[in-house]
Amino acid sequence: MRTYSKWYWNKGKDGVYRPKGVCTICGQEYSNENIGASSYCPECAAKVKREKTAERVRKYRERQNAEKQTQEQGEG
Numbered sequence: 001m002r003t004y005s006k007w008y009w010n011k012g013k014d015g016v017y018r019p020k021g022v023c024t025i026c027g028q029e030y031s032n033e034n035i036g037a038s039s040y041c042p043e044c045a046a047k048v049k050r051e052k053t054a055e056r057v058r059k060y061r062e063r064q065n066a067e068k069q070t071q072e073q074g075e076g
Contacts, residue, residue: 023041025048
């Protein structure tokens, strides 16, 4: 289930309102190019990306190993 980020407009030192987001993991405020599409501050985003990549690669390798074992059993 996806957790959507909370964001709001914050007036900067130059008087211009810019969107600020709140990280769903650590609660830190952050600002980036596309605040509506992001849920994490840059530090947490890197961690989440690394975790998701590791999980995706693990599943891929499991599928590859299962296919390889099936082929070896078919040959023998």
